Amino acid sequence: MASGTLLSVASMAFSFARPVDRMHPVRPLASVFNPAIFLSMLGQLVIHLGCMIYVAELAKDIMGPELLQEVIDFEKERNKHIESLDEDTFNEWNWFMSVPFKNNLLNTCCWLVETSQQISVIFVNYKGRPWMKGMLENQPLFLSLYSCIALVAVCAWGAFPWLNNILNLEVVPEGLRLQVMLTLGVSLVGSFAWDRFMAYLFAPQIWEVMKEEAKATKFADFQPILMTVGYVIGGGALLLIGNPIMLGLAYMGYRNWKKNRDATPQAQAQAGCHPS
Numbered sequence: 380m381a382s383g384t385l386l387s388v389a390s391m392a393f394s395f396a397r398p399v400d401r402m403h404p405v406r407p408l409a410s411v412f413n414p415a416i417f418l419s420m421l422g423q424l425v426i427h428l429g430c431m432i433y434v435a436e437l438a439k440d441i442m443g444p445e446l447l448q449e450v451i452d453f454e455k456e457r458n459k460h461i462e463s464l465d466e467d468t469f470n471e472w473n474w475f476m477s478v479p480f481k482n483n484l485l486n487t488c489c490w491l492v493e494t495s496q497q498i499s500v501i502f503v504n505y506k507g508r509p510w511m512k513g514m515l516e517n518q519p520l521f522l523s524l525y526s527c528i529a530l531v532a533v534c535a536w537g538a539f540p541w542l543n544n545i546l547n548l549e550v551v552p553e554g555l556r557l558q559v560m561l562t563l564g565v566s567l568v569g570s571f572a573w574d575r576f577m578a579y580l581f582a583p584q585i586w587e588v589m590k591e592e593a594k595a596t597k598f599a600d601f602q603p604i605l606m607t608v609g610y611v612i613g614g615g616a617l618l619l620i621g622n623p624i625m626l627g628l629a630y631m632g633y634r635n636w637k638k639n640r641d642a643t644p645q646a647q648a649q650a651g652c653h654p655s
Contacts, residue, residue: 386497386527396511396520403509405588415581422573423503427496430566431489437558438488446483453481480547487549488559491535495563498527499570508592515600518607528567535559541636 408416439447457479468474502524507513514521534543537550551559579586 419574419577423570434488438485482547499567
């Protein structure tokens with residue numbers, strides 16, 4: 380839900396991006412069938428598809444056939460439950476809360492890659508200046524995208540297991556974390572590099588303009604963003620410190636996570652002691 384909200388804000392900010400006041404002498408590409416755009420989209424598709432297949436295979440190898448079969452059986456029962464729901468249930472905004480869900484390593488890794496790819500689509504294809512307002516000038520777009528990147532990175536690395544628990548995500552095993560992080564990086568950075576490379580090959584005039592705009596970026600351009608981040612952090616800290624209810628909820632969330640963490644080894648030990 381957190382990533383969906385941030386991506387919704389980013390999509391709205393993308394849709395309502397404003398043009399600059401003066402038209403640049405170099406015009407943007409007018410057709411999606413221009414090789415610079417068409418081949419860029421095909422390349423991004425191949426990169427995203429390859430990253431998704433790769434991380435899914437990694438998760439399957441670690442889970443093993445028994446856990447995978449459990450996931451398949453659960454999904455079959457889940458689909459039957461969804462099919463049994465009446466139409467009135469689907470009219471409710473929270474109908475999905477009544478559908479059973481079981482987090483596992485496979486859907487966690489796929490969610491991480493899928494979210495990074497949604498970020499990549501917006502980040503790569505928003506060209507900004509000199510035709511539209513730059514990303515630094517579009518604060519909702521910039522902050523929502525980078526907040527989502529931070530969220531995905533933290534969940535992929537397992538820095539805060541209680542956050543993964545709240546989001547119904549498995550904690551990625553230590554042996555898999557680096558590979559998942561590299562896959563997320565390839566999905567984002569690889570798509571960006573491929574798009575700019577296509578502009579360099581097939582639209583050199585566009586490439587030169589974008590390069591000049593990047594060189595013209597100054598530290599002062601980041602100051603409004605930094606001020607907004609400071610205001611948000613300061614306001615959030617004030618709300619959290621000054622509100623005992625928020626402190627209580629945070630403590631309860633931590634206590635529940637710790638309880639679940641301590642209960643897992645005990646359950647595994649008891650299962651191992653049962654006679655076969």
